[in-house]
Amino acid sequence: MLMRKTSVVGIVATLVMASMTSADVMRFMGNGNWEDSQWQNQTLGLNNVAPPDADDVARMNWGGATCTLSTAAEVYQLMTGVDESGNLVVANGGQLATGVIWSAVGNNGAVTGTLTVETGGVVDFGQHLWVGHQAGATGIVNINGGAIYVGQMLGLGWNGGVGFVNVNDGGVLDLFQLHGDGMSSMKNGSILDITGTGQVLLPGDYTSVINAYVANGSICGNGVLGNIDIQVTGEGDEKVTTITAIPEPSTLLLLGLGLGGLFIRRRC
Numbered sequence: 001m002l003m004r005k006t007s008v009v010g011i012v013a014t015l016v017m018a019s020m021t022s023a024d025v026m027r028f029m030g031n032g033n034w035e036d037s038q039w040q041n042q043t044l045g046l047n048n049v050a051p052p053d054a055d056d057v058a059r060m061n062w063g064g065a066t067c068t069l070s071t072a073a074e075v076y077q078l079m080t081g082v083d084e085s086g087n088l089v090v091a092n093g094g095q096l097a098t099g100v101i102w103s104a105v106g107n108n109g110a111v112t113g114t115l116t117v118e119t120g121g122v123v124d125f126g127q128h129l130w131v132g133h134q135a136g137a138t139g140i141v142n143i144n145g146g147a148i149y150v151g152q153m154l155g156l157g158w159n160g161g162v163g164f165v166n167v168n169d170g171g172v173l174d175l176f177q178l179h180g181d182g183m184s185s186m187k188n189g190s191i192l193d194i195t196g197t198g199q200v201l202l203p204g205d206y207t208s209v210i211n212a213y214v215a216n217g218s219i220c221g222n223g224v225l226g227n228i229d230i231q232v233t234g235e236g237d238e239k240v241t242t243i244t245a246i247p248e249p250s251t252l253l254l255l256g257l258g259l260g261g262l263f264i265r266r267r268c
Contacts, residue, residue: 023076026052027059034069054099060086060113069094078103081113081137090146092120100151102128106139106161113137119145119170128153131163132190139163143171143198150175156190169196178202182212186219191268193220194228194245205232206241220268221245
């Protein structure tokens with residue numbers, strides 16, 4: 001059984017982050033690998049510099065270009081899609097940790113920001129993660145067998161944008177919390193979709209909260225609204241809510257269960 005992450009920061013033992021006032025803003029220029037000297041220090045006005053470190057803001061916003069990370073890295077804040085579209089792929093062996101400040105996938109403007117975490121990749125957000133943050137922005141997170149940890153709130157469409165999170169086969173989304181009102185963490189048409197063996201984990205019993213998000217049209221399993229299974233395990237402070245997708249009727253039929261005609265659900 002998958003063990004829940006027990007600390008906010010799991011990639012490194014300790015992260016000591018600088019204050020926002022001293023953080024340099026670093027922008028990846030073009031398509032390529034994180035380790036390449038394709039970074040622009042916008043704060044100092046320098047081009048072709050070394051990759052950002054734990055004191056820096058890392059931005060993917062170069063005309064829709066894609067940066068690929070396959071090693072370990074730490075940044076103060078991550079933002080994909082800031083005024084311009086941009087993409088980050090965390091490949092097998094890639095490990096990214098952020099500081100105790102919010103990060104955004106699809107932050108602002110009429111742009112799209114994406115984050116894709118492949119099998120063997122890990123992203124550890126030290127605080128909030130906003131997917132499709134401000135009005136006009138679209139954020140897309142694809143967890144393709146890797147893992148994402150969120151240290152505080154997850155918000156899809158939090159401040160007017162629209163966000164899509166796809167926890168695909170083998171992927172894990174390990175959350176600290178969702179807003180308990182059943183709407184604020186996923187709004188404006190935002191969708192959380194769990195497919196295959198993907199899992200979403202939350203500390204405590206989130207059954208009623210998850211059902212409220214389903215009722216508001218925000219959580220799908222295998223692309224079908226409400227097609228999810230909610231399991232609560234453990235006792236007291238050790239309770240964990242695990243959300244998975246229910247196999248679609250056609251899959252169940254192939255398994256010999258004969259349930260193909262019993263389910264009619266709205267596609268996400």
